[in-house]
Amino acid sequence: MHKPSTEPRPSIYYDYKVHKPWLPSAHGAQARQQVVIVGSGPAGMVAALELARHGVASVLLTAELQVSQGSRAIVFTRRSMEILQQLGVAARITENGLPWRFGNSFYRGQRVFRMEAPHDADDRFFPMTNIQQQYLEEYLLDACAASPLIDLRWGNKLTQVQQRDGFASLEVDTPEGPYTLESDWVVAADGGRSGIRSAMNLQMEGASYEGFFVIADIRVDLPLPTERLAFFDPEWNPGNTILMHREPHGIWRVDYQLPPGETPQEALEPASLKKRIDAQLAMIGHAGAPWEMDWCSVYSARTLTLPNYVHGSVLFTGDAAHLLPIFGVRGANTAFQDAQSLAWHLAFVVKGLTSQRLLANHSAERVGAAREIIDEAGKSTRFMAPPTRGFKLLRDAVLSLSLTQPFVRPLYHWRTSRPHEYTHSALNSRGDDNALFTAGPAHGAPPQNVRLGADDFLLDHLGGGFDLLYFTEGATLPAALLEVVEATRRRGVPVKVVAIGAAQPVAGADLTLADADGHVRTRYGVQAGGAAYLLRPDQHVCARWLTLDATRLQAAFAAALPR
Structure with missing residues (x-):
C-alpha cells in the first residue's frame, strides 16, 4: 500500500501545500x-x-x-x-x-x-x-x-x-x-x-560524465545583478568550475564541481558545504556574509x-x-x-x-x-568538466590565452538552450516557396514575435490549431483559399485565418491585424500581398509562400496531416 509523505517539505522561502490523495473507493469503477x-x-x-x-x-x-x-x-x-x-x-x-540577459565568465579574478x-x-x-x-x-x-x-x-x-x-x-x-x-x-x-x-x-544512447556537481540554494544578501556568473579554476576549487544564479526571495544558487574521488555523501556533509560556500563568498568579495541553506543536491552531467x-x-x-x-x-x-x-x-x-x-x-x-x-551541450560539458587529460589541456589553454587574447573568449559561451528548428520534418510542405525567402522564419522554425501595440504582440493571437497568416491589403480573402480552409475545418481540424496588413477587417479572415508601417511584413520577409505562412499547432512553420494558391494550400495541409 502506497504511503506518500504527509509532512510538508522543508523550505525557508516556499510554503509547501500537502494535497489530499485521490482514493479509488470514492470514484467507483474506472x-x-x-x-x-x-x-x-x-x-x-x-x-x-x-x-x-x-x-x-x-x-x-x-x-x-x-x-x-x-x-x-x-x-x-x-x-x-x-x-x-x-x-x-x-x-x-x-x-x-x-x-x-547577460552572463559573465571569470578566470583568475x-x-x-x-x-x-x-x-x-x-x-x-x-x-x-x-x-x-x-x-x-x-x-x-x-x-x-x-x-x-x-x-x-x-x-x-x-x-x-x-x-x-x-x-x-x-x-x-x-x-x-x-x-x-x-x-x-x-x-x-x-x-x-x-x-x-x-x-x-x-x-x-549517449555519454555519461564522471564528474559530480553540488547544487546549493542559500539565502544571502548580495548586491549583485541578476546575471549568470561562472568562475573557472578558482583558488579554492582548482581545475573546476563554479556557477552562480540569483533567484527570487533572496535565494542564490551556488553550483560547484567536486574534485575527483569525492563522493556525493561526503560533498553534502554540512561541514563540507559550509567550507566551500564560505570560500565562494569570500572569492567574490563577501567574506563572512551570513547565509542560510535551503536545499542542496548532487548531480552528474549526462x-x-x-x-x-x-x-x-x-x-x-x-x-x-x-x-x-x-x-x-x-x-x-x-x-x-x-x-x-x-x-x-x-x-x-x-x-x-x-x-x-x-x-x-x-x-x-x-x-x-x-x-x-x-551535441551542443556536450561541448559545454567538456569545457566545464573536461572528461580526459586531452580535453583538460585544451580547456586550460583557452583559460590561459583568454587573459590576453580576445579571439579565444567566445569559447566560454555556454550555448544557451534554443528552440529546435524542424528543418527536415516530414510535415513541411515540399511545394512551397521556402527556398525563395530571404528573411523570416523558415521551415520548422518557431514564429517571430512582433510588437503590434503597447501590450499587444503577434503571438498573443496565435496557437491552439493551425494558423494561416495571409498578408493582404485587400478587403476579401480569395474564395478558393477559403474553400480549402472550410473543407479542412469540416474534417474537424482547427484552422484560424489571420489577415495581416489591411487597416479594416478582411472578409473571410477570423482576425485582421493592421500593418501600416510594414513591420510585420519585414520581419516575415514578405514584400507583397498574397504571401502567406502556415503554422502548425505548436506554432512551428510548416509552409510559406510568396504567392499562395488553393492547390498549394491543400498540399500543405495534406503533408502536415498524413492519412
Missing part, C-alpha cells in the same frame, strides 16, 4: 481513459494542459502529495515563456520571476567573457527568467485544476504497465490500496529515473536519449525520454518543447484527424532535437 500521464512535473503538466487545449481529456498520476522539493529548474527561456503563455501561466512567472542574449522591442519576454520550479509547478497545477478535462490524482503511484492489443493496463497503488486503470495511451513523464523506462528495459520516444501505446517525454546536462538551461526548457509537440501530435491522433504515423513524426523531430542538444 472507465478506459484516452490518455494517462504518469508524472506531474513540468513535462507532465504541460502535456496535460496542451491536450486539454485540443479538447482531449487526460488522467494525471502523481505519487506524491505536494510539488517537488528544492528549486531544481530555475531558468526559463523566452521560447518556454511563449509556450507557457499558451497555457495561461506566463503572466504569473513574469510577475514573480527575475528577468536577465578577471572577467574574460560577457554573454549578451538578444532582446529587442518585438520580444514580449526576456531571453531568460529565473524562478524556482516549485512556483512554476504551483502555477501549472492551478491551471490544471481549472480545466475540466484534467483529472489530477495525488498520491497515485504507478506500479506496473502492461501493453494489450491497442491499449495499456496500468496497476496504480494508493493510500487505501491498488486499482487497475486502462488507457488507450500512456505518457511516460516520470522523470530521469523513469520507472516505466526501466520496466520496459529501454536503453538510452547526454543520453532514447532512440525512439514511441513504444506501442507508451510515449516518452521530458527527462524520461532523455537526460541532458543543465549547462545552457536545457532541462525543463527542452521538456516544455517535448510536451507541447507530443500533445498536439497525440491529440490529433486521438481525435481521428490523422493516422498514427503522426506520432512517428513527433518522435523523429524530438529525438533529432535531443541529439542536436546533446
Whole structure:
C-alpha cells in the first residue's frame, strides 16, 4: 500500500501545500481513459494542459502529495515563456520571476567573457527568467485544476504497465490500496529515473560524465545583478568550475564541481558545504556574509536519449525520454518543447484527424532535437568538466590565452538552450516557396514575435490549431483559399485565418491585424500581398509562400496531416 509523505517539505522561502490523495473507493469503477500521464512535473503538466487545449481529456498520476522539493529548474527561456503563455501561466512567472540577459565568465579574478542574449522591442519576454520550479509547478497545477478535462490524482503511484492489443493496463497503488486503470495511451513523464523506462528495459544512447556537481540554494544578501556568473579554476576549487544564479526571495544558487574521488555523501556533509560556500563568498568579495541553506543536491552531467520516444501505446517525454546536462538551461526548457509537440501530435491522433504515423513524426523531430542538444551541450560539458587529460589541456589553454587574447573568449559561451528548428520534418510542405525567402522564419522554425501595440504582440493571437497568416491589403480573402480552409475545418481540424496588413477587417479572415508601417511584413520577409505562412499547432512553420494558391494550400495541409 502506497504511503506518500504527509509532512510538508522543508523550505525557508516556499510554503509547501500537502494535497489530499485521490482514493479509488470514492470514484467507483474506472472507465478506459484516452490518455494517462504518469508524472506531474513540468513535462507532465504541460502535456496535460496542451491536450486539454485540443479538447482531449487526460488522467494525471502523481505519487506524491505536494510539488517537488528544492528549486531544481530555475531558468526559463523566452521560447518556454511563449509556450507557457499558451497555457495561461506566463503572466504569473513574469510577475514573480527575475528577468536577465547577460552572463559573465571569470578566470583568475578577471572577467574574460560577457554573454549578451538578444532582446529587442518585438520580444514580449526576456531571453531568460529565473524562478524556482516549485512556483512554476504551483502555477501549472492551478491551471490544471481549472480545466475540466484534467483529472489530477495525488498520491497515485504507478506500479506496473502492461501493453494489450491497442491499449495499456496500468496497476496504480494508493493510500487505501491498488486499482487497475486502462488507457488507450500512456505518457511516460516520470522523470530521469523513469520507472516505466526501466520496466520496459529501454536503453538510452549517449555519454555519461564522471564528474559530480553540488547544487546549493542559500539565502544571502548580495548586491549583485541578476546575471549568470561562472568562475573557472578558482583558488579554492582548482581545475573546476563554479556557477552562480540569483533567484527570487533572496535565494542564490551556488553550483560547484567536486574534485575527483569525492563522493556525493561526503560533498553534502554540512561541514563540507559550509567550507566551500564560505570560500565562494569570500572569492567574490563577501567574506563572512551570513547565509542560510535551503536545499542542496548532487548531480552528474549526462547526454543520453532514447532512440525512439514511441513504444506501442507508451510515449516518452521530458527527462524520461532523455537526460541532458543543465549547462545552457536545457532541462525543463527542452521538456516544455517535448510536451507541447507530443500533445498536439497525440491529440490529433486521438481525435481521428490523422493516422498514427503522426506520432512517428513527433518522435523523429524530438529525438533529432535531443541529439542536436546533446551535441551542443556536450561541448559545454567538456569545457566545464573536461572528461580526459586531452580535453583538460585544451580547456586550460583557452583559460590561459583568454587573459590576453580576445579571439579565444567566445569559447566560454555556454550555448544557451534554443528552440529546435524542424528543418527536415516530414510535415513541411515540399511545394512551397521556402527556398525563395530571404528573411523570416523558415521551415520548422518557431514564429517571430512582433510588437503590434503597447501590450499587444503577434503571438498573443496565435496557437491552439493551425494558423494561416495571409498578408493582404485587400478587403476579401480569395474564395478558393477559403474553400480549402472550410473543407479542412469540416474534417474537424482547427484552422484560424489571420489577415495581416489591411487597416479594416478582411472578409473571410477570423482576425485582421493592421500593418501600416510594414513591420510585420519585414520581419516575415514578405514584400507583397498574397504571401502567406502556415503554422502548425505548436506554432512551428510548416509552409510559406510568396504567392499562395488553393492547390498549394491543400498540399500543405495534406503533408502536415498524413492519412
